[in-house]
Amino acid sequence: MISLNLTTLLLGLGLATAIFFLIRLDHLRLGHGAFWLLVAAAAAVLGAWPGLIDRLAALIGISYPPALLxxxxxxxxxxxxxxxxxxxxxxxxxxxxxxxxxxxxxxxxxxxxxxxxxxx
Missing domain, CATH: 1.20.5 (Single alpha-helices involved in coiled-coils or other helix-helix interfaces)
Incomplete structure (x- = not known):
């Protein structure tokens, strides 16, 4: 499970780095880049703390956490x-x-x- 968490975390960080470069090279507008940076941050957070989605699903009342995701x-x-x-x-x-x-x-x-x- 640790390798999956690490992989997801690294994918989120890699996506964030790629987005920064696209914004810097002016291939992506800042407004669009901010959205994708939030997506990358969410992937990194969920990769670092995978139990977070389980807790959120339980809090909302969803019995199958991947459905919430x-x-x-x-x-x-x-x-x-x-x-x-x-x-x-x-x-x-x-x-x-x-x-x-x-x-x-x-x-x-x-x-x-x-x-x-x-x-x-």
Whole structure:
């Protein structure tokens, strides 16, 4: 059991280190990195103290502790997916507005060019 705890702890710490490097290299935004750092910290904590999930499950009233872990993982991934969809929608809306502004700018520039050609 100690090797499993050590493996889980090392995986959590390794994930945290990888996330720090991704943030530092600007491959991952800080906001997204903070979420994944929390996931890595949770993995490290549960790896160091595996009985913690058993105690939490007993406290909540869940008789099979791995079910709590799976439920929590599904909920976290659901929330992350929802957050990503919200951000994608916001980005698409900004891009659409930017395209509309660019089209208006180009149309105005074309009208000016036509007026300048007529007056010459």
């Amino acid at each position: 799976l439920l929590a993982a599904v909920m976290v991934l659901f929330i992350k997916s929802l957050q990503s969809d919200i951000e994608l929608t916001r980005t698409e809306r900004r891009l659409r507005r930017l395209n509309q502004r660019l089209a208006l700018y180009e149309a105005e520039r074309g009208e000016r060019a036509e007026r300048d050609n007529i007056t010459e």
